[in-house]
Amino acid sequence: MTVHAARRARLAAQMQPGAVAVLPTAPEVARNSDSDYPYRHDSYFYYLTGFTEPESVLVLVAASGDAPARSILFCREKNLEREIWDGYRYGPEAARTAFGFDEAWPIDALDAQMAKLLANVPVLYYAVGASGALDAQVTGWIKTVRAQARSGVTAPASFQHLLPLLDEMRLVKDQEEQAVMLRAGLISGQAHARAMRAARPGMAEYELEAELLYEFRRNGAQFPAYTSIVASGPNACVLHYNANDRRMQDGELVLIDAGCELDGYASDITRTFPVNGRFTQPQRALYELVLAAQDAAFAAIAPGQPYSAFHEAALHVLTAGMLDLGLIDRARYANADDAIADKAHLPFYMHGTGHWLGMDVHDVGSYRDLAEPGKPSRPLVPGMTLTVEPGIYVRPSEGVPEQFWNIGIRIEDDVVVTEDGYRILTGAAPKTVAEIEALVGKGQA
Incomplete structure (x- = not known):
């Protein structure tokens, strides 16, 4: 059969x-x-x-x-x-x-x-x-x-x-589905690496989009899984920006949210990197914070853990970092929990840390346990596949340190829940500061 x-x-x-x-x-x-x-x-x-x-x-x-x-x-x-x-x-x-x-x-x-x-x-x-x-x-x-x-x-x-x-x-993927999604993640990761190598100050965002689309198709992917986001400078603070027509300036970051669809299954990756290949100190501080939040989210993914746990873990790290960096007024809050309770993080982090992924990029399936009274967050089980995508977005605003203005950062990977934890499907996309700075602007191999 x-x-x-x-x-x-x-x-x-x-x-x-x-x-x-x-x-x-x-x-x-x-x-x-x-x-x-x-x-x-x-x-x-x-x-x-x-x-x-x-x-x-x-x-x-x-x-x-x-x-x-x-x-x-x-x-x-x-x-x-x-x-x-x-x-x-x-x-x-x-x-x-x-x-x-x-x-x-x-x-x-x-x-x-x-x-x-x-x-x-x-x-x-x-x-x-x-x-x-x-x-x-x-x-x-x-x-x-x-x-x-x-x-x-x-x-x-x-x-x-x-x-x-x-x-x-559809919520629980079998081995055949996971294999297709792993291949889609590999292709998309290679596309992000290609875009990093091609990046130069003065390029248009759509030029990097073209690099992504080329890599998708030449590896057999049938479509982009969604409209690619290539958002430089202040555009990175617009969550669903997709005009992709601005010229990227020296000293700015560019946020790319893009993934291919392969044989009916989506991938979804976001990477953020400096157009000139070198993070400034404020950019690096925020980038390392988002990366730490993603690591905390990964640690909260395992069978039996509620779906909400990885968002809560990421949110706590992000909010503590916002307090340390002065984005949130430390004089008003004793700790991250108090700031979260007051929703002080929302101007800088206003979305969830992930979503189901599969045949659709925002895939089907309830996030609540429909069998339980009160419908709490459902427990994870092996075969569930989801994105992990913390971010931080700093628009110019009174009281916010100017050195962080117009910096938008999101880091997103695709993960399948396994019997003993999780497996990252998108590891081919460079992510650490060292990996990114070694690659950006180095041209195609």
């Missing part, structure tokens, strides 16, 4: 007996009259199928009594004329064989087949409310089935939201 078929079986086993689930892939989106935006499949659909063609729908029928579970793919028919223009398409029969489905039908048969598949079915699972088009299509199927009521046919009596089941499945 393929990995995707095994996932379909796991999902079907969680459904009510005889229930049906339906999951479409993402639609193509037109860019203009004769071209589309680059196509990217739906992550949930790909997780269960491995199939990347548009105009496709997966249907699962759960086992009931002696009837086994079934997986059914609806996809585009073979069309040799369209293949001349758009490239190869499997067609139902080849897709059924290649991807391990029990049945496959042309996508044009979906409405007629769903009216049959939903007859006398107790529950329909789908992404309720996620797509107006799908909601309307489901309504049409239900009306068709209900119209057969005089013949003794019943329509599903209830609807269940499908995605929460898949969210929990």
Whole structure:
């Protein structure tokens, strides 16, 4: 059984007996009259199928009594004329064989087949409310089935939201997924190193972005996992800056937040370094503080530890450092805990220390333990994959030492929880002060 078929079986086993689930892939989106935006499949659909063609729908029928579970793919028919223009398409029969489905039908048969598949079915699972088009299509199927009521046919009596089941499945990565994410982290780490070697004062931010994109693609990554951030000088204090059009000045830092997507899985790395290859003393003081906060966060990652623990560890180190460096007025707070309680860190550190990572860069899965009263932070388990990304951002402000103004620093790595702790997936990206100063501006090998 393929990995995707095994996932379909796991999902079907969680459904009510005889229930049906339906999951479409993402639609193509037109860019203009004769071209589309680059196509990217739906992550949930790909997780269960491995199939990347548009105009496709997966249907699962759960086992009931002696009837086994079934997986059914609806996809585009073979069309040799369209293949001349758009490239190869499997067609139902080849897709059924290649991807391990029990049945496959042309996508044009979906409405007629769903009216049959939903007859006398107790529950329909789908992404309720996620797509107006799908909601309307489901309504049409239900009306068709209900119209057969005089013949003794019943329509599903209830609807269940499908995605929460898949969210929990996707949250824990298997060995195959971890291997892909490790490779994605390696490619992205090499891209960050390439950008460091290329950096020079006077370059445009987009020139470093081009170095990243080149390294992603030449190593086989299909896309950037998200819009790359190349933020120099004051732009580094804008968390989601992505114009990438400023000229980088001598003496400034540049913050690069960029990662590739490989075979459907994202990487997510941030590195911050001096454009001229040498940290100033204020830059180095803040950089070492953020690095120490990341180390503290790593130490809090282990099976059984609450998800919130690594953020709390990083926040404590950052806030203590802010007090020591005069960013937060020490006269007002006895210690870091008091400053955190008063949210004194928020002007300089206003985001969490990480997020789930997987097929999407901000991946699915609850951060709370839904089985516990009060929903506390959920415990980590092996296979969970997350980012660790403390930062500090100092905008010009009264009472803030001027030597730190317009310095923005974030350091981000990807981590998978293991049986005995964690494994860093992005170690190929240089990170220490010594590594960075030895590399920046040295040109490509």
